[in-house]
Amino acid sequence: MRTLDSLILGTAADTLAQASTVLVCDDPTGDLERAALETGARVLLLDSDYNRCQAAADGVEVAGDTRLDEFLGGAGVDGPCVAVGEMPKSLGRVDYLAASIAAAGIAEATVVFGGNNKHLSRSMNETLAASFTDVAASRGRGKFRCLVASGPREVAFEPRRADGFVAFGGVFSGAKEDRGGAMLRQALPSELGRFLDLGCGNGSVSRGLEGAVSITVSITATDSDADAVLSARAIGLDATWDDAGSRFDDASFDTVALNPPFHDRAAVDATQVQHLLDAAARLLSPGGQLFMVHNSHLRYRGEVERRFSAVEQVARDTTFTVLRAVR
Template sequence: MHTSTIQRLEELAETRADALDRLIRSDALAHSADRAADHGATGDVLILEDHNFAQTYWALADALGEEPAPRVLVRQRSYAQARDLHALISNEAPDAIHLLKIAGLTAEGQRDHATLAVSGFLRTHGFAGALALGRLPKSHGALHDWAHDLTLSAPEATLILGGNTKHMNRTFNDTLERSFTQVRGLRGKGKHRCLLASGARTAVEVGTGEDRCEADTPGHLRGFGGVFSGAKADRGGHLLATAAVDYLRHADHGQRVLDLGCGNGSVTRQVLDEAPAGVVRRVVATDVDADAVRSAAANLSDPRVTVTWDAAAADLPDSSVDLVLLNPPFHEGTRIDLTLVRPLLDAARRVLAPGGTLLLVHNSHARYRTQVQERFEHVDQVTRDSTFTVLRAR
């Protein structure tokens, strides 16, 4: 039975893999072979940010060929990707689903916020492996987060991360060297190259992890991993929150608020700090990004707030919110994409109760108004500064 499943997984991997996936795979196999010759098998494997799912398919195929079969642990920042990966393996390779562990999800595919961080994820599942691999993140905060947690939870593990050579520079080595004693570039191929990091620094050298969570005064925000704006309040978000407070001064008491794409939670925090008492009954702060959810949860201790890892507020019922606050993303990696707002606008329209209001902030040069007008009858500009514009839609 496993033979057909292995073949299916390998076919899926080959179909989805790109040139960078193949280089990461090649370098990881070479490292594993060298390690096996000296120390035996690598055991469990940790995969970080598997956008194409190819690394997961390959790793599960490898695992099914071993006895006993090691586990494949995958950490995706995106809830949508984590959910889709779980569904694909459940449907395409059910024989392998028991070997797959996904950060932030239970074995049944339900959310588990306690395992969103790499450290909590590895600790919960008792990671017993010597290899972690994935794509080099564009954020040094995310890279340090991964390296720090891996060296504390699995000090014997080696980390292999691949990226486009033109986007790589010495600063990535420097970030990895905060957690590892040995960092080196491997032989590149075409446009791509991998970095290999090994030799965990001691806990004293690495620190407790608090250096990942800068304090910003006033407010003392915390930012984990690659969360947008880190530990600081975003300027556009600040303008949005100020507009929301002005709106709430004239609103009925008991408002149900959705912070859609909450980031580090700074917008919700400002609104709750400055809005009149009794006006806000509850806030749902939700984001597709695991690092955003971790950060928002650390910054929002108010009992009126629920922080959730979700895709476009899919878990919220229709017509269940009075006010939606939206500071939408407009980058897909390094590429500007103004269409990323569409599912969020659709979600805002779905969850708003009759008479409800959307407040949206955007860079003034980005033409969002037409997209908003396609979904809402009444759209007007609330405020604008030298960089950002806040729209109101009803």
């Protein structure tokens, strides 16, 4: 077990011993979920990651792509409750979790989120304090520490809204247009056929696309992050929650747009694109086109060329590059 997970569980030990319900929030390793099950309490999983949720143990209730405030409001949580998780990197995600838990009306609710000291900030305390009356830092262990919140306030969660965008939790780019996504949308052809926004985020690529193309059979969006799916749906997109379009058959689309992630929390991880490129190649019909935007300093072209017969650069500036690849 990671030192961080051990610290979270140790900090929450007293409340875990008394809790009738454990809310497992962001849990990259699954160790928090396993420890919660060992307590014998009811376990609800609030993680936004599709694959982690699919791997949930039998008996764990999964929020999935349901709004967390609605899920918790309908779950009928009684008695003492504790929420444990790795501290989200996004303040939006911290607020979404905290406000949803507080809004559930659980009188005895405690939140224990842990993280690396260098990634914790005063603004995280302030965000938790908007939904809980008492917020304090735990004693540290090595380079890690927890923030502990208790005493839920009477609050209601509202996603952030601005400029036609809606942001749930930690969706990338929040409630604003993603510059790379906007550049990708501008590079798309006027005739898309069956179109998939793969890894749609907040919908920056697909928003308003119907009015910008002359022939569109269908526009579909998908993302493995539940926060992104809820954000995309909130602006009217048909968005599915799955792993890289896994719900769709081979050759289901004529055009795929891809604006891939390249961070794993604070670290750059350019390998994340490989799984999405494999998916794009599978999902495109013969002769279909992939349009992909990436940060210009990352060397993604070779990965695209390994999977597609023809690749060309169709747009570039100092920050972003858009590639077109033919299946």
